[in-house]
Amino acid sequence: MKKSLTDELLKIRPRLFVSACLLGQAVRYDGRHKRDDGVLALAENLDLYSLCPETAIGLGVPRAPIQLVAGEERIQLLQVNDPSRDYTQEMETLVCSRLPELTQIDGWIAKRNSPSCGLAGVPVYEKNGELIHRHGRGVFSGTMQMLHPALPAIEEQDLENPQRRGNFLLQVYTHCRWRLLGGTSLTREALKKFHHCHRYLLMARSLEGYHQLGCLLESGKESDISETYLRQMMMILKRGERRHDLLQVIRMILQEVADQLDSQATGSIARAIESCRWRQTTVSVLRNQLRDNLVSLGEIDLAIQLFMNAFPQSKQQGEKSPANQ
Numbered sequence: 234m235k236k237s238l239t240d241e242l243l244k245i246r247p248r249l250f251v252s253a254c255l256l257g258q259a260v261r262y263d264g265r266h267k268r269d270d271g272v273l274a275l276a277e278n279l280d281l282y283s284l285c286p287e288t289a290i291g292l293g294v295p296r297a298p299i300q301l302v303a304g305e306e307r308i309q310l311l312q313v314n315d316p317s318r319d320y321t322q323e324m325e326t327l328v329c330s331r332l333p334e335l336t337q338i339d340g341w342i343a344k345r346n347s348p349s350c351g352l353a354g355v356p357v358y359e360k361n362g363e364l365i366h367r368h369g370r371g372v373f374s375g376t377m378q379m380l381h382p383a384l385p386a387i388e389e390q391d392l393e394n395p396q397r398r399g400n401f402l403l404q405v406y407t408h409c410r411w412r413l414l415g416g417t418s419l420t421r422e423a424l425k426k427f428h429h430c431h432r433y434l435l436m437a438r439s440l441e442g443y444h445q446l447g448c449l450l451e452s453g454k455e456s457d458i459s460e461t462y463l464r465q466m467m468m469i470l471k472r473g474e475r476r477h478d479l480l481q482v483i484r485m486i487l488q489e490v491a492d493q494l495d496s497q498a499t500g501s502i503a504r505a506i507e508s509c510r511w512r513q514t515t516v517s518v519l520r521n522q523l524r525d526n527l528v529s530l531g532e533i534d535l536a537i538q539l540f541m542n543a544f545p546q547s548k549q550q551g552e553k554s555p556a557n558q
Contacts, residue, residue, distance in 0.1 A: 243539075246279060247339035247409035249339060251282065252350045254285065258283055258285070260288050260294055262287070262294075267389075272392065297313065302316065308372075324372040324376065339409040347371050349371045350373055383467045385405050403434070404471065406543060411463055414427060425450050434543060446462065446465055487523070490533070502522060505522050
């Protein structure tokens, strides 16, 4: 891969849609906002675009509240005080009208419990106002995820969890690289190169999943192979790193760069791998040791660079992973 392209893929700024109230915009039904400093901090490395589905379909501020209601055939988005006011179709139409924009977006940060934006756990009611369950999904988010199942999405509170935050950002940056290289128009050969330079990120989560994706690229002639590949790739990246697979990846990296390291550095890293395998040290310590030794090397394989720095770390957020323990 050309160095100029490598530089481009390592210095990207993904684009995210964010529920407008989380960015401090007073667009909620009560005229208030739900500003979230954790979301706003992402602007250090990401481009954030505000979107309030409810004002986008013409609802004013303030306005009568809406809620999810169990209809005879499906969940509906109805006004609380006047259930005859049904906004379900308008919300679904809104998603379809924004499809061109969605192809240029790499993720979605949604307001928790919102009947339009919530990703899961949204209350669903009977028409008489009685709560049925809390397993609903906002109509806008639900429609968007149905049309773009590979688009990374998260609620603001989940960003506070280091593992979920890290997995989300990994998906977002990977999606951005896929989009910038051509997205749905990527050829099978281009996807193979994309797959190769993401091999260590994938292997650290599932060696089996990595090989299955490779088989997908070698077989079949489906016209939407790029979307199919991305969808399956995102399913793998949602998982946390698995210690056994992660250590295997670090062994592979060590073998790849062994001829560029002196014997002392190679031996030190090899011993650290074994120490980590027996849980005498953490994965984060092992990563840092590997990173410190790679800094002195010349040009490094893009797959290694992406594995070591899958996305920029914010000033407040260090690298954390369940496998680090």
